[in-house]
Amino acid sequence: MKSSMLAAILLALIMLKLSTTCHGALQWGFYKGKCGRSDVEAIIRGVVTARFRRDPTIVAALLRMQFHDCFVNGCDASILLDGRSSEKTAPPNLSVRGYDIVDEAKAALEKACPGVVSCADIIVAATRDAVALGGGLRYELPTGRRDGKVSLAGNVNLPSPSATVAQAIDAFKRKGLGTVEMVLLLGGHTVGVTHCAFVMNRLYNFNGTNKADPTMNPALVMALKLRCPANGASGNSTINLDQNWSSANKVDNSYYKQLMMKKGILEIDQKLTLDSATKYIVSWQANGSNFPTLFNYAMVKMGTIQVLTGTQGEIRKSCRAINKR
Numbered sequence: 030m031k032s033s034m035l036a037a038i039l040l041a042l043i044m045l046k047l048s049t050t051c052h053g054a055l056q057w058g059f060y061k062g063k064c065g066r067s068d069v070e071a072i073i074r075g076v077v078t079a080r081f082r083r084d085p086t087i088v089a090a091l092l093r094m095q096f097h098d099c100f101v102n103g104c105d106a107s108i109l110l111d112g113r114s115s116e117k118t119a120p121p122n123l124s125v126r127g128y129d130i131v132d133e134a135k136a137a138l139e140k141a142c143p144g145v146v147s148c149a150d151i152i153v154a155a156t157r158d159a160v161a162l163g164g165g166l167r168y169e170l171p172t173g174r175r176d177g178k179v180s181l182a183g184n185v186n187l188p189s190p191s192a193t194v195a196q197a198i199d200a201f202k203r204k205g206l207g208t209v210e211m212v213l214l215l216g217g218h219t220v221g222v223t224h225c226a227f228v229m230n231r232l233y234n235f236n237g238t239n240k241a242d243p244t245m246n247p248a249l250v251m252a253l254k255l256r257c258p259a260n261g262a263s264g265n266s267t268i269n270l271d272q273n274w275s276s277a278n279k280v281d282n283s284y285y286k287q288l289m290m291k292k293g294i295l296e297i298d299q300k301l302t303l304d305s306a307t308k309y310i311v312s313w314q315a316n317g318s319n320f321p322t323l324f325n326y327a328m329v330k331m332g333t334i335q336v337l338t339g340t341q342g343e344i345r346k347s348c349r350a351i352n353k354r
């Protein structure tokens with residue numbers, strides 16, 4: 030298809046440009062020589078690997094955590110701060126997991142070199158390691174982020190799962206991410222789960238019609254109705270975002286293949302195949318083999334949103350609280 034070839038060429042050009050420019054004040058190997066004889070990224074990888082062996086669902090947990098951190102006030106670890114009205118208390122946080130993994134990595138790093146490694150870098154590095162463990166490709170990351178001191182639930186303004194594609198494109202554009210990058214990042218939904226609450230309207234009363242969403246595969250509608258009865262009795266049941274059970278925990282292009290079969294779970298997922306701005310990107314990714322590479326490129330870019338560097342912010346002692354003065 031011509032349009033997908035064009036997209037591929039354009040993206041190759043974008044990537045070339047990205048790899049030859051620097052990421053603001055972030056640096057490749059920022060922590061080299063800054064932590065005694067310890068290798069900072071190896072310490073983080075050790076913690077993530079041990080966790081992954083016990084619980085492979087940490088791949089999904091960390092991916093979602095990086096998205097929620099970077100999209101709200103930049104990649105500054107503001108999502109980690111505890112407090113009565115901090116970001117993690119906002120409704121969209123619902124079920125963000127993995128805080129304890131960051132705590133464990135932070136504890137190991139504070140032992141090796143106190144006050145050196147930011148919580149913001151731990152989030153992106155741990156997510157990178159999780160992606161590789163989850164079947165994706167390993168990628169290099171520029172580091173040197175510093176931690177923010179502000180975390181307000183009122184700042185949380187993430188796109189809704191029932192947003193239109195145009196609204197989602199706009200939300201990503203405000204973070205410096207283009208349409209192709211948005212569709213690649215939504216590929217993060219190739220792992221992890223959602224809860225019945227997010228699909229009830231698609232099953233029982235789509236857009237006020239009292240019927241299921243006609244853009245959902247009817248067999249899937251039936252299966253999900255069993256899992257999520259209309260009376261809400263299974264409010265806590267989870268549904269794999271990637272309906273191919275053999276790759277539901279794998280970072281691969283299966284998400285796009287499922288969308289082509291009308292098996293998208295969230296409304297925004299399926300809408301990607303219905304909007305002329307995004308549908309060619311979905312079929313390009315469903316048919317192609319370059320998802321792991323392009324996903325990594327988009328993750329690195331998401332990791333640079335509004336970062337604090339140099340003397341901005343601070344290096345937190347505990348990822349859950351700003352330093353006392």
Ligand code: HEM
Pocket residue numbers: 088089090092093096123124125126188189190191197214215216217218220221222223224227270295297
């Ligand atoms: C328009 C953008 C997006 C919307 C509306 C959206 C919405 C959602 C919703 C509603 C859930 C289910 C939450 C729950 O049931 O508890 C979810 C889960 C998830 N999202 Fe997204 N998301 C978006 C973009 C992203 C991006 C960019 C990533 C990462 C690259 C991502 C990664 C994940 C993952 C991995 C899960 C599963 C979490 C788990 O199993 O614990 N999402 N998303």
Ligand SMILES: *[C@@H]1O[C@H](CO)[C@@H](O)[C@H](O)[C@H]1NC(C)=O
Pocket residue numbers: 236
């Ligand atoms: C929902 O319904 C309104 C009017 O009833 C219609 O204009 C709109 O296109 C519908 N949206 C979807 C996603 O079907």
Ligand SMILES: *[C@@H]1O[C@H](CO)[C@@H](O)[C@H](O)[C@H]1NC(C)=O
Pocket residue numbers: 261262263264265
């Ligand atoms: C969902 O889980 C919560 C806490 O684990 C529990 O209190 C609640 O009863 C559960 N709801 C349903 C409908 O099972």
Ligand SMILES: *[C@@H]1O[C@H](CO)[C@@H](O)[C@H](O)[C@H]1NC(C)=O
Pocket residue numbers: 273274275276283286287
């Ligand atoms: C499901 O996943 C398996 C393992 O990754 C893959 O071989 C198979 O082609 C996938 N099937 C579909 C329909 O995507």
Ligand SMILES: *[C@@H]1O[C@H](CO)[C@@H](O)[C@H](O)[C@H]1NC(C)=O
Pocket residue numbers: 030033312313316
């Ligand atoms: C992807 O493959 C399907 C069927 O194999 C085909 O109908 C479609 O045109 C292909 N799309 C692209 C963008 O190559």
Ligand SMILES: CC(=O)N[C@H]1CO[C@H](CO)[C@@H](O)[C@@H]1O
Pocket residue numbers: 117118119120121122123124
């Ligand atoms: C971990 C955490 O703080 N979760 C909160 C997410 O938001 C909901 C709803 O606002 C709170 O009830 C949770 O405590």
